[in-house]
Amino acid sequence: MPSFDIVSEVDLHTFTNALDQCNRVIETRFDFKGVDASFERDGLAATMFADAEFQLTQMEDMLRGSLVKNKIDPKAMEVGDIESRGKQVKQRVTMKNGLESDLCRKIVKLVKDSKIKVQSQIQGDQVRITGKKRDDLQQVMALLRAEDLEQPLQFTNFRD
Known part of the structure; x- marks a missing residue:
């Protein structure tokens, strides 16, 4: 029958590739020069670090684009609240699995x-x-x- x-499901290796691509884009973009911004992966979750909230929204857009390029549906993203820690702000993105x-x-x-x-x-x-x-x-x-x-x-x- x-x-x-x-x-x-979200493939962990593909998700890691998407985050690595985003980190490389941040290093080369002019509007992120001199800014301490990055993505850090922890399992099927990532934390975005930046100096300002508007940079986090730009990084979220970058991540969505990178996920689409890597054939991961962005609907699987669950974006958390923006937290402030010292001079930096951070936001957690979790992938639904x-x-x-x-x-x-x-x-x-x-x-x-x-x-x-x-x-x-x-x-x-x-x-x-x-x-x-x-x-x-x-x-x-x-x-x-x-x-x-x-x-x-x-x-x-x-x-x-």
């Missing part, structure tokens, strides 16, 4: 409401969709791509 899994149970239930409800002949079950931080026909599974994928969910989805482990 054909099936696939719905997950939401894995589906939360509320989002899993929302996905299952969407699939059931669509009346497509498939079964869906929650398995930890992912949702497995099983059906008799491959076309039904592709309809579910199209339905979820068209839906505006708060997190990017990937469809993995497609079995025929």
